[in-house]
Amino acid sequence: MEFDAVLIEPRRVQLEADGFWPGKTVEGCFDACLARSPDDLAVTSVSVTEGTRRDLTWAELDLAADRVAVGLRKLGVGRKDVVTCQLPNGWQFVALYLGCSRIGAVFNPVMHIFRERELSFMLAHGEAKVFVVPKLFNKFDHERMAEGLKPDLPHLEHIVVLGGGGSNSFEALLGNPDFDSERDSIGREACLGPNEVVELIYTSGTTGEPKGVMHTPNTILSNLVPLSERLRMGRADVLLMASPMAHQTGFAYGLILPVMLGARMVLMDKWDKGVAANLVEKEGVTWTMASTPFLIDLTNAVEEGGADSASLRIFLCAGTVIPGPVVERAQNVLGARVISAWGMTENGAVTTVRLEDPDDQSAISDGCPLPGVEIQIRDAEGKPVGADVEGDIFLRACSIFGGYLKRPHLNAMDEDHWFETGDRGRVDAKGYVRITGRSKDIIIRGAENIPVVEVEAELYKHPAVATVAVVGAPDERLGERACAFVIPKSGQSLGFEEMQEFLQDRGLTKLYWPERLELRDALPMTASGKIQKFALRGELRKEAGLE
Numbered sequence: 001m002e003f004d005a006v007l008i009e010p011r012r013v014q015l016e017a018d019g020f021w022p023g024k025t026v027e028g029c030f031d032a033c034l035a036r037s038p039d040d041l042a043v044t045s046v047s048v049t050e051g052t053r054r055d056l057t058w059a060e061l062d063l064a065a066d067r068v069a070v071g072l073r074k075l076g077v078g079r080k081d082v083v084t085c086q087l088p089n090g091w092q093f094v095a096l097y098l099g100c101s102r103i104g105a106v107f108n109p110v111m112h113i114f115r116e117r118e119l120s121f122m123l124a125h126g127e128a129k130v131f132v133v134p135k136l137f138n139k140f141d142h143e144r145m146a147e148g149l150k151p152d153l154p155h156l157e158h159i160v161v162l163g164g165g166g167s168n169s170f171e172a173l174l175g176n177p178d179f180d181s182e183r184d185s186i187g188r189e190a191c192l193g194p195n196e197v198v199e200l201i202y203t204s205g206t207t208g209e210p211k212g213v214m215h216t217p218n219t220i221l222s223n224l225v226p227l228s229e230r231l232r233m234g235r236a237d238v239l240l241m242a243s244p245m246a247h248q249t250g251f252a253y254g255l256i257l258p259v260m261l262g263a264r265m266v267l268m269d270k271w272d273k274g275v276a277a278n279l280v281e282k283e284g285v286t287w288t289m290a291s292t293p294f295l296i297d298l299t300n301a302v303e304e305g306g307a308d309s310a311s312l313r314i315f316l317c318a319g320t321v322i323p324g325p326v327v328e329r330a331q332n333v334l335g336a337r338v339i340s341a342w343g344m345t346e347n348g349a350v351t352t353v354r355l356e357d358p359d360d361q362s363a364i365s366d367g368c369p370l371p372g373v374e375i376q377i378r379d380a381e382g383k384p385v386g387a388d389v390e391g392d393i394f395l396r397a398c399s400i401f402g403g404y405l406k407r408p409h410l411n412a413m414d415e416d417h418w419f420e421t422g423d424r425g426r427v428d429a430k431g432y433v434r435i436t437g438r439s440k441d442i443i444i445r446g447a448e449n450i451p452v453v454e455v456e457a458e459l460y461k462h463p464a465v466a467t468v469a470v471v472g473a474p475d476e477r478l479g480e481r482a483c484a485f486v487i488p489k490s491g492q493s494l495g496f497e498e499m500q501e502f503l504q505d506r507g508l509t510k511l512y513w514p515e516r517l518e519l520r521d522a523l524p525m526t527a528s529g530k531i532q533k534f535a536l537r538g539e540l541r542k543e544a545g546l547e
Contacts (some may be wrong), residue, residue: 001080001081001082001127002080003080003106003196003197003200003214003402003405004403004405004406004408005196005197005214005216005401005402005403006402006403006408006411007400007401007402007403007411007413007417008195008216008218008219008402008403009195010417011398011400011417012195015218015222015372015398018372018398020222020371020372020398021194021195021218021222021398022218022221022222022225023194023218024194024217024218024221025101025191025192025193025194025217026098026101026198026217026220026221026256026259026260027098027101027102027188027191029259029260029262030058030062030098030259031188032262033058033259033262034058034059034062036262037058037262038057038058038059038062039057039058039059040057040058040264041055041056041057041264042056042057042058042060042061042258042264042265043055043056043061043091043094043264043265043266043267044264044265044266044267044283045089045090045091045092045267045269046266046267046268046269046275046279047090047269047270048268048269048270048271048272048275049088049137049138049269049270054090054091056091061091061094061095061098063180063183064091064092064095064098064099064175065095065098065099065101065102066099066102066179066180066183066186067095067099067174067175067176067177067179067180067183068095068096068098068099068100068174068175069098069099069100069102069103069186070179070182070183070185070186071099071173071174071175071176071179072099072100072103072105072130072174073103073186074173075129075130075157075158075160075173076129076157077100077103077105077129077130078103078104078105078190079103079104079105079190079192080104080105080106080192080196080197081105081106081129081130082105082106082108082126082127082128082129082200083096083100083105083106083107083108083128083129083130083132084108084109084110084122084123084126084128084130084131084132085097085107085108085109085110085132085246086109086110086111086112086114086119086131086132086133086134086142086246087112087132087133087134087162088112088134088137088244088245088269088270089241089242089244089245089250089254089267089268089269090267090269091267092162092170092175093109093245093255093267094255094265094267095174095175096132096174097251097255099174101191101192101198102186102188102190102191103186103190104190104191104192106192106197106198106199106200107198107199107200108122108126108128108199108200108201108202109199109201109245109246109247109251110122110202110246111244111246111247112134112137112138112142112244112246113509113510113511114509115145115507115508115509115510116145116148116149116507117506117507117508117509118210118509119145119149120149120152120153121209121210122202122210122212123149123153123155123156124152124153124155125210125212125405125406126200126202126212126405127155128153128155128156129155129156129157129158130156130157130158130159130160131146131150131156131158131159131160132159132160132161132162132170132174133145133146133159133160133161133162134161134162134163135161135162135163135164135165136163137269138270142161143159143161143164146159146161147159158173160173160174192217193217194216194217194218195216195217195218196216196217197214197215197216197402198215198216198217198220199214199215199220199251200212200213200214200215200405201213201215201246201248201251201345203344203345203346203449209454210451211404211405211407211410212404212405212406212407213248213345213346213401213404213405214401214402214403214404214405215401215402216402218398219347219398219399219400219401219402220252220256220348220399221256221260222372222398222399223252223343223347223348223349223350223370223397223398223399224252224253224256224257224260224348225260226370226371226372227257227348227349227352227370228257228260228261230352230354230355230370231287231314231316231339231352231355232355233257233261233263233287234261234263235261235262235263236263236286237258237261237263237264237286237287237313238263238264238266238283238284238285238286238287238311239253239254239257239258239263239264239265239266239285239286239287239288240266240268240276240279240280240283240285240287240288241253241254241255241265241266241267241268241288241289242267242268242271242276242288242290242294243289243290243291243294243447245267247345247447248345248348249289249290249318249319249447252348253289253316253349254267254289266279266283266285271294271297273297273298273300273301274301274305276294276297276298276301277298277301277302277305277307277309278305278307280298280302280307280308280309280311280312281307281308281309281311284311285311285312286311286312286313286314287312287313287314287316288312288314288315288316289315289316289317289318289341290315290316290317290319290447291317291318291319291320291446291447291479292317292319292320292321292322292323292326292446292447292477292478292479293446293447293477293478293479295315295317295322295326295330295338296326296330296477298315298330298334299326299329299330299333299334302333302334303333309333309334309335309336310335312334312335312336313336313337314336314337314339314355315330315334315336315337315338315339316339316341316349316352317338317339317340317341317362318340318341318342318343318349318447319444319446319447319479320444320446320447320478320479320480321366321435321479322338322340322362322363323363323476324360324363324364327340327359327360327362327363328359328360328363331359337355337359338362339352339353339355339362339367340352340353340361340362340363340365340366340367341353341366341367342366342367342433342435344421344423345401346400346401346419347395347397347399347400347401347419348399349370350369350370350373350375350395350397350399351366351367351368351369351370351373351375351433352367352368352370353365353367353368353432354367354368361432364432364434365428365432365433365434366425366432366433366434366435367432367433368430368431368432368433369397369431369433370397372397372398372399373395373396373397373398373399374395374396374397375393375394375395375427375433376393376394376395376396376418377389377390377391377392377393377394377425377426377427378391378392378394379391379392380392387426387427387428387429388426388427388428388429389426390424390425390426390436391424391425391426392420392421392423392424392439393421393423393424393425393433393435394418394419394420394421395418395419395421396416396417396418396419397419400413400417400419422438422439423435423437423438423439424436424437424438424439425437443470443471443472443480443481443482444472444479444480445472445475445478445479445480445481445482445511446477446478446479447479448511450470450482450511450512451512452470452471452482454508454512455470455482455484455503455508455512455513455514456468456469456470458502458503458506458508459484459486459499459502459503461506462494462499462502463489463492464488464489464492464493464494465486465487465488465489465494466486466487466488466489466490467486467487467523467531468484468485468486468487469484469485469523469531469533469536470482470483470484470485470514471483471485471533471536471537471540472537472540473515473516473540473544474540474541474544474546481515481516482512482513482514482515482516483514483515483516483517483518483536483540484499484514484516484517484518485518485520485523485536486499486517486518486519486520487519487520487521487522487523488519493519494517494519495517496516496517499513499514499517500513523536524536
């Protein structure tokens with residue numbers, strides 16, 4: 001298919017001239033790793049679910065990627081075709097991405113928590129030709145779900161199942177040793193160029209439907225290069241990734257970053273704090289990136305179990321504000337620097353604290369811009385404001401995406417290439433950013449976006465619901481949890497379990513379900529009838545002792 005990445009060309013000449021878009025590709029980075037150290041470990045893939053482990057050298061990963069490339073080509077996948085992947089973290093995820101790259105296919109990772117409602121939209125919108133799923137993960141039958149979706153998706157030609165054991169299995173179709181004789185037919189001539197879309201990843205929005213973010217090698221690598229330089233990363237690092245690789249966090253920093261560096265990646269398919277602490281010790285993990293709940297858990301695991309975390313140099317923490325006591329305790333227990341960061345799927349982590357900053361900087365800010373990044377705070381009239389004044393955050397960065405697939409009207413970039421982030425914050429006199437809230441109506445639960453409009457739309461379909469407002473309730477561990485305020489219809493009521501069962505029957509992802517229900521006779525409203533959600537949030541914050 002053709003990708004309307006309209007935000008690339010207007011910026012290309014300037015960013016190439018400034019050196020932020022060097023024209024490299026991930027394939028080139030991988031080939032350099034392979035030529036330099038083919039027998040070094042590239043991937044340690046740990047399945048917490050199955051209690052197994054698989055190690056691959058760069059040469060072995062190269063073989064696995066070639067098999068995937070041959071297999072995809074046999075399935076009719078060609079240049080710019082979309083391959084959707086719902087696999088958990090693991091070596092197969094990495095091999096699938098590299099295999100797609102070698103034949104010029106566009107990789108579309110989707111979260112394993114998504115179900116029929118989200119996937120039916122994403123697979124249709126992205127015109128996926130192949131859908132790769134696990135047979136079972138977290139006791140859910142992904143194969144059955146995928147087969148149920150297929151009849152309504154005319155572009156979807158193949159479903160490939162990891163661990164299925166049948167004729168449609170990953171092992172037969174994409175990991176077949178019989179394909180080795182055809183490795184020579186996989187060259188690099190089909191690879192997509194530095195300014196072509198190589199990744200399509202969906203982000204939750206406020207319109208009730210996800211938006212397809214398009215990234216190129218230049219937009220991805222122009223974020224990773226300055227970030228790795230600021231954090232002094234190199235080939236000797238060992239990167240642990242437990243955040244889902246279907247997130248931009250997991251994909252960019254757990255897969256692309258180690259390939260770019262030539263560093264080893266250690267992958268976990270499911271979070272387990274005890275396993276993570278053990279991996280840090282046994283594998284000599286030096287760097288990881290995740291949200292605050294992971295940081296709290298790892299700190300607890302090391303403190304409780306006595307694992308040696310001396311190798312861990314950096315915990316890059318993003319997604320929500322990190323409470324000061326959490327930073328202090330983590331740094332004391334782990335012996336690592338906690339580095340706060342802020343970013344979005346559309347641009348990656350564009351601000352971070354520096355290693356030379358004071359230890360408490362991550363508790364009071366979300367970092368300062370990376371090279372190639374500019375931040376501007378604007379007031380309600382769109383005018384830039386001074387230091388320490390809160391407003392809407394606009395961003396101009398080399399790593400900003402190519403646009404939203406088939407929705408250029410939502411790209412939110414002006415003629416001077418300033419991108420409206422939808423977040424609010426302030427910048428101090430030294431250039432350090434503090435995120436203070438969101439103008440978008442989204443709840444962030446442990447770095448996972450919950451699209452409020454989508455959840456409310458489903459609850460309005462319940463026969464007992466007259467009015468509903470979903471807002472974020474403060475949570476010490478996850479940042480926020482969704483709370484549904486409901487005015488029932490006259491003579492009716494709604495129970496918490498009934499609400500959850502209804503959303504399950506509607507096929508809404510479990511992560512999006514409200515974790516609290518408040519029934520009210522009335523909700524605070526404006527004179528025009530709009531619900532004052534800020535008042536509801538204030539009520540929950542006051543209840544939590546935060547106001």
